[in-house]
Amino acid sequence: MAAHKKVAEILSSIREQGRRKLLEHESKQVLAAWGIPTTRVELARDAAEAVRAARELKYPVVMKISSPDIIHKSDAGGVKVGLSSELEVHQAFKEIVDSARAYRPNAKILGVTVQEYVPHAREVIVGTLQDPTFGATVMFGLGGVWVEALKDVSFRLAPLTADDAREMISEIKGYPILAGVRGEPEADIDAIVDILQKAGQLAHEFPEIVEMDINPIFVFDRGKGAIAIDARIILKERA
Ligand code: ADP
Ligand code: MG
Numbered sequence: 001m002a003a004h005k006k007v008a009e010i011l012s013s014i015r016e017q018g019r020r021k022l023l024e025h026e027s028k029q030v031l032a033a034w035g036i037p038t039t040r041v042e043l044a045r046d047a048a049e050a051v052r053a054a055r056e057l058k059y060p061v062v063m064k065i066s067s068p069d070i071i072h073k074s075d076a077g078g079v080k081v082g083l084s085s086e087l088e089v090h091q092a093f094k095e096i097v098d099s100a101r102a103y104r105p106n107a108k109i110l111g112v113t114v115q116e117y118v119p120h121a122r123e124v125i126v127g128t129l130q131d132p133t134f135g136a137t138v139m140f141g142l143g144g145v146w147v148e149a150l151k152d153v154s155f156r157l158a159p160l161t162a163d164d165a166r167e168m169i170s171e172i173k174g175y176p177i178l179a180g181v182r183g184e185p186e187a188d189i190d191a192i193v194d195i196l197q198k199a200g201q202l203a204h205e206f207p208e209i210v211e212m213d214i215n216p217i218f219v220f221d222r223g224k225g226a227i228a229i230d231a232r233i234i235l236k237e238r239a
Contacts, residue, residue: 158200
């Protein structure tokens with residue numbers, strides 16, 4: 001299968017570099033190869049490259065710090081959303097790198113990713129882990145403050161049927177936020193089902209992916225899809 005081969009190639013190139021943590025843009029390459037929708041993203045090593053990338057992607061764009069030593073990019077002042085001119089992109093590059101250096105002076109900074117801006121929507125998170133006994137496991141929850149504050153998440157063993165995925169979605173307490181309350185339109189639950197199944201299949205076929213965290217996924221109204229906004233993949237200690 002073409003997708004399996006593509007993912008295997010990406011993972012082995014990470015291994016060849018002696019690493020086990022994929023950066024955001026690398027994690028998104030894996031998701032894209034696996035058919036999970038993600039933002040288009042490019043790594044820029046300097047401000048001029050960032051401007052070129054932004055021109056290709058079309059304004060507005062989002063820029064984020066790219067460093068193996070910074071996990072929570074916003075905490076480091078490393079995320080800027082909705083930049084809409086060359087001047088803004090140029091300045092953002094410097095500001096993002098400066099605040100990352102201030103946040104963690106010894107961090108290895110690879111550059112700044114430039115990515116397409118996605119209008120805000122309902123947020124969910126999808127994760128995977130490898131349970132020592134049961135193997136690949138998928139986690140689902142609402143994004144943003146909900147998941148941290150309420151621990152409102154559901155789990156299933158992979159691979160998942162569409163019915164398993166639907167159950168995972170409907171059993172969280174926050175489900176009405178997705179189903180739509182008071183005349184609000186329903187979120188695209190089929191798009192979440194598809195992402196849950198694909199994430200489960202990925203973790204099932206690649207047990208060396210010990211952890212995957214897609215947080216957030218923006219989910220649009222029914223029929224309009226869902227897209228991974230941030231992603232992180234961690235490989236097993238040794239191949
Ligand atoms: P981190 O979790 O490392 O702090 P994220 O990549 O999740 O960084 O970005 C932080 C927040 O910025 C996201 O939760 C989202 O609200 C917003 N954001 C990030 N990327 C985009 C994007 N491409 N389009 C729109 N909003 C974005
Ligand atoms: Mg995030």
